[in-house]
Amino acid sequence: xxxxxxxxGRGDKKSTFMxxxxxxxxxxxxxxxxxxxxxxxxxxxxxxxxxxxxxxxxRMAALGLDEEVTKSGWVWCxxxxxxxxxxxxxxxxxxxxxxxxRQSWPREERPKGIRGSCDMALKTEGNSAMGANSEDFKFVxxxxxxxxxETQPKFKDLQVSINRKGAKYFLNQNSREPVTEPDEMVxxxxxxxxxxxxxxxxxxxxxxxxxxxxxxxxxxxEKIVRNKVEAVEKLGCKVWLNTE
Amino acid sequence: xxxxxITPSFEVKSIIQLYAKWIREGxxxxxSDWNKDLKVKFTxxxxxxxxxxxxGDPVADDLRFVIKACVGEENFVDMYPNKSNNxxxxxxGGFLQATGFQEQRRQYGKVKLNQILETxxxxxxxxxxxxxxxxxxxxxxxxxxxxxxxxxxxxxxxxGVLGENEREYLGDDLREIGL
Numbered sequence: 001x002x003x004x005x006x007x008x009g010r011g012d013k014k015s016t017f018m019x020x021x022x023x024x025x026x027x028x029x030x031x032x033x034x035x036x037x038x039x040x041x042x043x044x045x046x047x048x049x050x051x052x053x054x055x056x057x058x059r060m061a062a063l064g065l066d067e068e069v070t071k072s073g074w075v076w077c078x079x080x081x082x083x084x085x086x087x088x089x090x091x092x093x094x095x096x097x098x099x100x101x102r103q104s105w106p107r108e109e110r111p112k113g114i115r116g117s118c119d120m121a122l123k124t125e126g127n128s129a130m131g132a133n134s135e136d137f138k139f140v141x142x143x144x145x146x147x148x149x150e151t152q153p154k155f156k157d158l159q160v161s162i163n164r165k166g167a168k169y170f171l172n173q174n175s176r177e178p179v180t181e182p183d184e185m186v187x188x189x190x191x192x193x194x195x196x197x198x199x200x201x202x203x204x205x206x207x208x209x210x211x212x213x214x215x216x217x218x219x220x221x222e223k224i225v226r227n228k229v230e231a232v233e234k235l236g237c238k239v240w241l242n243t244e
Numbered sequence: 245x246x247x248x249x250i251t252p253s254f255e256v257k258s259i260i261q262l263y264a265k266w267i268r269e270g271x272x273x274x275x276s277d278w279n280k281d282l283k284v285k286f287t288x289x290x291x292x293x294x295x296x297x298x299x300g301d302p303v304a305d306d307l308r309f310v311i312k313a314c315v316g317e318e319n320f321v322d323m324y325p326n327k328s329n330n331x332x333x334x335x336x337g338g339f340l341q342a343t344g345f346q347e348q349r350r351q352y353g354k355v356k357l358n359q360i361l362e363t364x365x366x367x368x369x370x371x372x373x374x375x376x377x378x379x380x381x382x383x384x385x386x387x388x389x390x391x392x393x394x395x396x397x398x399x400x401x402x403x404g405v406l407g408e409n410e411r412e413y414l415g416d417d418l419r420e421i422g423l
Contacts, residue, residue: 076345077352083329086329113343152407184412190400211338233252238254240255244294
């Protein structure tokens with residue numbers, strides 16, 4: 001008739017996944033302040049996917065259900081968009097909990113596409129997640145520029161600099177453009193040309209994307225960021241300008 | 245950079261902030277005249293990284309200022325909720341790259357799809373690459389019938405300088421405008 005009583009609490013002193021994360025985050029990410037109101041889940045597009053939602057994820061972590069929480073495929077469905085934090089009256093950092101849950105996966109078991117994008121970025125001087133090397137980037141830019149100058153009289157003087165020291169703006173560019181749709185760079189150049197902006201691309205750290213962050217690979221993430229910072233500082237640019 | 249204790253010698257900005265500044269200063273001669281009679285409707289996706297995670301509502305306001313200047317105030321239809329309260333499209337966080345999660349990504353995107361459909365807009369401006377890929381895919385997959393376009397396309401269109409090869413994401417209604 002009766003089932004065994006559910007044991008609440010833990011016999012041993014081993015710290016749970018959530019406690020470990022709390023030690024890393026400033027203010028412990030407020031992870032133990034949850035009022036269970038559900039404002040997070042009601043505004044989360046990932047609610048219900050993989051049978052999970054942000055509140056459930058946090059409550060399960062608080063109960064020490066480490067395995068169920070960290071191994072859930074849901075951690076790859078949360079986009080870490082931070083809307084739950086924005087809606088939360090207690091400012092609880094659930095996305096950071098997701099970040100560390102991702103990190104608890106052995107690197108080789110994390111989704112191949114994200115891992116591949118991070119690895120490509122690590123391998124290329126420009127940190128291109130699509131693996132575009134900087135010579136190709138430079139070639140595509142110059143090739144497209146030449147065509148615009150020849151075919152569009154209004155823009156026969158269109159300029160694009162690469163590695164120009166002292167330019168005000170260091171402009172990054174998502175790899176997708178040079179690799180798959182180079183003509184999409186042209187409207188951007190035209191805008192910069194029209195206002196007479198003082199800008200440059202760089203062969204080092206030009207790619208805008210950073211998937212190592214989403215892979216939860218701290219070391220790789222840092223490497224990418226440092227390479228990009230160094231690139232901007234080498235050229236002495238005042239502004240690191242994102243195209244998005 | 246803060247995470248890694250890096251103190252850079254430069255500022256980090258989004259070009260969206262500069263577009264707004266340049267239009268205010270009169271340096272970017274955009275005009276919505278082309279859309280006076282056409283009345284093509286536009287909405288916009290607020291990229292999480294740009295708005296909620298970086299510059300907040302001020303940049304979301306800049307974004308709307310730029311778009312209204314380009315397409316006409318009466319032709320901009322905001323989605324709801326919006327700005328810092330907007331929903332993620334489902335293209336971020338590596339979701340587009342996460343092998344084996346395509347179905348979940350599209351399920352996630354349904355929220356965004358419905359938000360866009362409710363505006364009745366023919367175009368959703370997506371000033372972020374992941375948003376662009378995801379929203380483009382959502383429209384195709386669910387046959388939403390709207391277009392996902394980059395902001396720079398609309399800025400150049402409204403200045404009359406958008407070239408023939410730069411119209412990949414425009415529908416037939418705008419394919420010939422200003423050529």
